[in-house]
Amino acid sequence: xxxxxxxxxxxxxxxxxxxxxxxxxxxxxxxxxxxxxxxxxxxxxxxxxxxxxxxxxxxxxxxxxxxxxxxxxxxxxxxxxxxxxxxxxxxxxxxxxxxxxxxxxxxxxxxxxxxxxxxxxxxxxxxxxxxxxxxxxxxxxxxxxxxxxxxxxxxxxxxxxxxxxxxxxxxxxxxxxxxxxxxxxxxxxxxxxxxxxxxxxxxxxxxxxxxxxxxxxxxxxxxxxxxxxxxxxxxxxxxxxxxxxxxxxxxxxxxxx
Numbered sequence: 001x002x003x004x005x006x007x008x009x010x011x012x013x014x015x016x017x018x019x020x021x022x023x024x025x026x027x028x029x030x031x032x033x034x035x036x037x038x039x040x041x042x043x044x045x046x047x048x049x050x051x052x053x054x055x056x057x058x059x060x061x062x063x064x065x066x067x068x069x070x071x072x073x074x075x076x077x078x079x080x081x082x083x084x085x086x087x088x089x090x091x092x093x094x095x096x097x098x099x100x101x102x103x104x105x106x107x108x109x110x111x112x113x114x115x116x117x118x119x120x121x122x123x124x125x126x127x128x129x130x131x132x133x134x135x136x137x138x139x140x141x142x143x144x145x146x147x148x149x150x151x152x153x154x155x156x157x158x159x160x161x162x163x164x165x166x167x168x169x170x171x172x173x174x175x176x177x178x179x180x181x182x183x184x185x186x187x188x189x190x191x192x193x194x195x196x197x198x199x200x201x202x203x204x205x206x207x208x209x210x211x212x213x214x215x216x217x218x219x220x221x222x223x224x225x226x227x228x229x230x231x232x233x234x235x236x237x238x239x240x241x242x243x244x245x246x247x248x249x250x251x252x253x254x255x256x257x
Contacts, residue, residue, distance in 0.1 A: 003030065003041055007048045010145045013110065023148045027155060038156040043194075045149050049142065050199045057090050058130060059097035100125055103133035110140045182225050189223050193232060 006026070009015040031037035061083050067073035068080060091097060104125045112118040117136075124132040180188050189200055189209075203209040210227040213220060 001026075003044055004048075006148075007045060007145065010148065011048065011052050011141065013141065015144065018144065020147055020151060023151045024155075027148075027152055031152075031155075033155075033158075035156065038152050041152050042149065042156070045145060045152075046194075049145065050195060052141075053138075054198055054202060055094070056096040056098050057087070058134065059087055059099050061087050062099070063128070098130070098134060098137075100128055100130050100133060103130065103137045107133065107137055107140060180225055183222055184225070185220070185222055189228065192225075192228060 006015070010018075027038075027041075031041060061080070064073060064075055064080055064083060068075055068077075087097060096102075104121060107121055112121065121133065121136065123129075124136075180192055186197060186200055189195075190197055193200070195203075200209065204211055204221055209223075210231055211221050211223050214222055
């Protein structure tokens with residue numbers, strides 16, 4: 001099975017029977033001990049995850065309508081109509097609309113980690129906490145593919161790094177290394193992180209990447225080099241057991257509040 005097909009199955013939840021040892025066997029048979037193959041696989045996985053995260057959006061239309069009916073919003077009927085059209089366009093593009101009920105049902109279908117997890121998800125549903133539900137849903141959907149990614153990283157650390165034969169020189173100029181300034185815009189952020197523009201904008205929208213908006217109009221988005229480097233390196237890949245232990249602690253703390 002090509003890696004792209006395996007990634008697709010993992011993101012669709014169609015490979016629940018595949019475990020870490022199966023991943024190791026697969027990676028070994030497909031990539032051997034090739035440093036380059038491992039790196040290319042990691043790039044393909046991250047690209048697929050980025051594309052998947054751009055395949056859905058949080059639907060707020062029903063929430064805005066309910067707020068309008070109860071007088072708890074400054075939105076006008078025209079604003080609601082515009083929002084409806086916008087969300088319909090996203091649906092027609094094939095994007096999935098995330099709602100509290102949809103996310104809860106998907107988490108329930110994939111299986112709660114334990115009773116603490118179930119209680120926390122029940123509470124999130126009751127409180128209309130769509131951000132928590134979305135984060136939990138993403139973690140569950142990506143659990144297997146993150147495990148595959150972790151195994152490839154482990155094998156990459158011991159892979160052969162024999163120097164490649166020198167390529168025949170051509171007239172094409174070599175790409176110069178990036179020397180980013182201390183403050184830069186979206187294009188340079190894409191160069192540094194390797195993410196596409198739509199992914200960067202999605203991260204900005206969800207407040208998941210450090211940035212700021214200079215001036216009074218707040219339209220232009222800028223980044224600080226030190227903050228981006230810290231953001232890129234702040235998280236290590238957890239094992240499945242570490243992830244479960246972390247989730248247990250978070251859910252227990254939330255329940256005890």
